[in-house]
Amino acid sequence: xxxxxxxxxxxHITIMTSGFLVTVLDSPIVGxxxxxGLKIGLDLRSHVREHGGAVLPIPRQSD
Numbered sequence: 001x002x003x004x005x006x007x008x009x010x011x012h013i014t015i016m017t018s019g020f021l022v023t024v025l026d027s028p029i030v031g032x033x034x035x036x037g038l039k040i041g042l043d044l045r046s047h048v049r050e051h052g053g054a055v056l057p058i059p060r061q062s063d
Contacts (some may be wrong), residue, residue, distance in 0.1 A: 006042075010038055010042055014034055014035050015033060015039050017061065018030065018031030018032075018034045018035060019031065021034065034058075
């Protein structure tokens with residue numbers, strides 16, 4: 001039951017931090033980059049936890 005709360009907390013912290021940075025730096029791209037970066041990081045962490053870090057082998061091409 002606590003799984004969605006971690007994502008919601010990260011989302012709210014990102015929104016507040018990016019809003020502050022947009023105000024200070026007067027550039028909305030900073031907020032966008034922060035949101036995208038944290039989203040990718042959180043998704044990667046969730047994927048590794050769910051799949052145990054398993055990586056599928058790349059099939060070799062025959063000549």
